[in-house]
Amino acid sequence: MVLSYYLLKLPYTVIWEVRELFNLNKDVMLYCANALDYQIFASVQKHLPPLKIIAKDKKAQQELAAIGVSSKVYPVFPKGVIMCRQAGYKFPASRMKKVGMRHGAYTFKPFANSKGYNLLDHFYMTSSREVERAQAVGITCAKAVGFPKLDPMFDxxxxxxxxxxxxxxxxxxxxxxxxxxxxxxxxxxxxxxxxxxxxxxxxxxxxxxxxxxxxxxxxxxxxxxxxxxxxxxxxxxxxxxxxxxxxxxxxxxxxxxxxxxxxxxxxxxxxxxxxxxxxxxxxxxxxxxxxxxxxxxxxxxxxxxxxxxxxxxxxxxxxxxxxxxDQLDGKAGLRAANYLKELFPQLNQTNN
Structure with missing residues (x-):
């Protein structure tokens, strides 16, 4: 686990829980470390109500603005968060639901620490074989959906x-x-x-x-x-x-x-x-x-x-x-969206 998780956990959790008490944590949001994250998520977003965006920092906010996307700079306190990477440590409130997904196809480098993955409720991987590999190293949140980034070439x-x-x-x-x-x-x-x-x-x-x-x-x-x-x-x-x-x-x-x-x-x-x-x-x-x-x-x-x-x-x-x-059918984004709707029922509504 990265050091920042332990430094952030207490102050972030206290603020999040107080906001939760007063029903101020309303949105499921997409966390973007850069414009690539937003682009990767596009094939999932098309099956969901529009999500508000959290930018990692000012640089990411500027990248997103350059492609016409408005965002709030971290730290932000959403009801739940989705990310195209494994960065659950930035949102350490244990009752906040968190989802990660691949920003690169399959796992071309060794898995990061399983504890980091397991901060997430779901992590969407590109195949059932990748899920098997993840489970073998102690990752318990993996689900196979495919690679939504490729959907436009097949749909x-x-x-x-x-x-x-x-x-x-x-x-x-x-x-x-x-x-x-x-x-x-x-x-x-x-x-x-x-x-x-x-x-x-x-x-x-x-x-x-x-x-x-x-x-x-x-x-x-x-x-x-x-x-x-x-x-x-x-x-x-x-x-x-x-x-x-x-x-x-x-x-x-x-x-x-x-x-x-x-x-x-x-x-x-x-x-x-x-x-x-x-x-x-x-x-x-x-x-x-x-x-x-x-x-x-x-x-x-x-x-x-x-x-x-x-x-x-x-x-x-x-x-x-x-x-x-597993399969290249142009429906990976839909599969990911369906899992998200199960985890976040509010995403079944017309407005997030």
Missing amino acids: GSVDTEQLAALAKGAGLDDSKATLLFTATWNDSGVSAISHWYDKLDSLTADYNILVTVHPWTKDEIKQKIKNTKQVFFIDTADIVPYIQLADVCIGDTSSVLAECCALEKDMVTFTVDDGKRTVQEVKQLIKEFSIQIDQFDQLAGAIKQALTKPQHLAQARTKANKIMF
């Missing part, structure tokens, strides 16, 4: 006209295949971004290049990518439609690979040494559903292989998708 919300507009905005050349590069945090110990971030210019003559990286990636790395001519840096929370534009996705151990797999994209991955964030089951899945290479000079051949034999690893992707998502 018809994103159409060909929208994708064409994105492609035009990214400056994609119809005569070239499109590569999407992704990487986990550069200091995670399991990132391969150092292999390619300063070499993208060698590929732009032959391919369209899209890039998305972990938000914590060093600024100098991001700036190098942004400064590379004919490379489009995806600087938005909603990367899924850009994945759909790609012919081949290139990565390491980032959970974005799960999203690429769900969208049936051929993948090339750089091998990385095991670190404290390595999950052996996930490492094996990546090995099975992608063409693996060790160095940048092997990339050109791997890309050609992926483009000429696009169905070569289709069976492995299907297997991985069953493990990571």
Whole structure:
């Protein structure tokens, strides 16, 4: 458990309980650490009355305001709280109902402390296999719903006209295949971004290049990518439609690979040494559903292989998708919303 939980528990709980006594805790609210949390929740929100938003801090409030979302800055004292992460310690009143859900598909790194998860009444995971893994380490609040972030790609919300507009905005050349590069945090110990971030210019003559990286990636790395001519840096929370534009996705151990797999994209991955964030089951899945290479000079051949034999690893992707998502039917948000309505009956009403 993080130290702030113990520091917050008494003062936060006293204030919350006094407010509860006078019926001042009225709203079920969504806690957002950034704009990505809001975007991830969108496919759940569509099945619920509008939720008021709690921003983690002023920076998060500004991010949300930039996309037209008003919010109150934490600390706030809601009747109940929903979050796209595991941050129950910020709301330590034990009688407050709390729900968390994944902001990245499946668990590509080891589970955090089970005590932190178990502060929550529910934590929505992306598959029954993930729930089994969670239960094995003592997490008791897990429920499988799927990954709502992917729903728009399977329920018809994103159409060909929208994708064409994105492609035009990214400056994609119809005569070239499109590569999407992704990487986990550069200091995670399991990132391969150092292999390619300063070499993208060698590929732009032959391919369209899209890039998305972990938000914590060093600024100098991001700036190098942004400064590379004919490379489009995806600087938005909603990367899924850009994945759909790609012919081949290139990565390491980032959970974005799960999203690429769900969208049936051929993948090339750089091998990385095991670190404290390595999950052996996930490492094996990546090995099975992608063409693996060790160095940048092997990339050109791997890309050609992926483009000429696009169905070569289709069976492995299907297997991985069953493990990571159970089903990809565009209804994960609905399943999450139904669980929320069970826990928070007021969400069955027309107004929250």
